[in-house]
Amino acid sequence: MRLAGYEVVPIHSGDFKLDGGAMFGVVPKPLWEKSCPADARNRIDMTCRALLIKSSKHTILVDAGSGDKDDAKFRDIFSIEFPKGSVTDQLALHGVKPDDVTDVIYTHLHFDHAGGTTVLRDGVAVPLFPKARHYVQSAQYHHGLTRNPRDRASYIDANYEPVREAGLLEFLDADTELFPGLHLHTTSGHTPALQMIRITDGAKTLFFPSDLVPMAAHVPSPYIMSYDLFPLTTLNDKNRWLERAAIENWVIVLEHDPRIEAMTLSKDDRGRIIIAKSGDLSEFSQREQ
Numbered sequence: 001m002r003l004a005g006y007e008v009v010p011i012h013s014g015d016f017k018l019d020g021g022a023m024f025g026v027v028p029k030p031l032w033e034k035s036c037p038a039d040a041r042n043r044i045d046m047t048c049r050a051l052l053i054k055s056s057k058h059t060i061l062v063d064a065g066s067g068d069k070d071d072a073k074f075r076d077i078f079s080i081e082f083p084k085g086s087v088t089d090q091l092a093l094h095g096v097k098p099d100d101v102t103d104v105i106y107t108h109l110h111f112d113h114a115g116g117t118t119v120l121r122d123g124v125a126v127p128l129f130p131k132a133r134h135y136v137q138s139a140q141y142h143h144g145l146t147r148n149p150r151d152r153a154s155y156i157d158a159n160y161e162p163v164r165e166a167g168l169l170e171f172l173d174a175d176t177e178l179f180p181g182l183h184l185h186t187t188s189g190h191t192p193a194l195q196m197i198r199i200t201d202g203a204k205t206l207f208f209p210s211d212l213v214p215m216a217a218h219v220p221s222p223y224i225m226s227y228d229l230f231p232l233t234t235l236n237d238k239n240r241w242l243e244r245a246a247i248e249n250w251v252i253v254l255e256h257d258p259r260i261e262a263m264t265l266s267k268d269d270r271g272r273i274i275i276a277k278s279g280d281l282s283e284f285s286q287r288e289q
């Protein structure tokens with residue numbers, strides 16, 4: 001999809017599975033299992049969908065999936081697989097080499113978002129994108145350092161400390177327009193200072209809400225992950241952002257939905273936010289250009 005001087009391409013960066021109950025919080029399984037069937041270990045299919053954003057000046061990657069540094073036990077628990085190859089393979093399909101990437105935006109530092117930004121070379125984790133400035137909110141980085149027992153399993157030093165040690169990590173302290181038309185907005189329900197990406201030319205808008213709305217099934221208000229540290233913040237922020245997205249007809253790209261890449265929203269006759277259209281991002285480009 002092209003807008004605001006950018007070409008935006010979803011990048012498949014691996015598949016994995018998470019506990020279906022944890023993905024939908026207080027919502028009972030009979031309600032979620034129709035759209036997201038669970039396997040024998042109660043896990044549902046998920047994907048890691050990064051964004052490649054190219055302009056005349058920048059080659060930007062938003063998140064990079066879990067990467068392949070993890071041991072066999074970790075890969076088995078989360079069923080981490082790369083049926084379409086690595087993030088490097090996927091970038092190559094669009095003519096991008098790791099050295100070409102000028103900027104990496106971490107929505108947050110959980111393993112399924114940050115892991116793919118480092119790779120093992122001779123058993124040592126090193127930055128995969130050695131020429132890129134990597135952006136994270138400082139509140140997110142410092143929260144990771146606390147190693148809170150509730151979410152410390154999500155923070156793995158090898159996924160981002162090599163980036164910091166190489167002098168490539170840049171800390172942000174607020175919402176910002178990082179590049180013209182490319183805005184970063186923070187939300188702190190899932191984890192402190194998660195960054196969402198909004199690209200707009202004033203008429204068309206693309207929104208990448210990361211784990212505020214990981215899958216299409218999370219559009220209804222009560223569908224909130226048990227992983228979220230502050231679910232009522234998620235509830236309020238999700239309602240606020242999806243309301244705006246529905247009114248202004250934004251195209252939303254979903255980071256973790258294995259089947260639905262992008263969607264637009266509308267409201268039903270009771271005022272609830274519902275999905276208007278869903279499909280691959282390229283379908284929205286054709287319809288709207």
Ligand SMILES: [Zn+2]
Pocket residue numbers: 110112113211214256
């Ligand atoms: Zn995630």
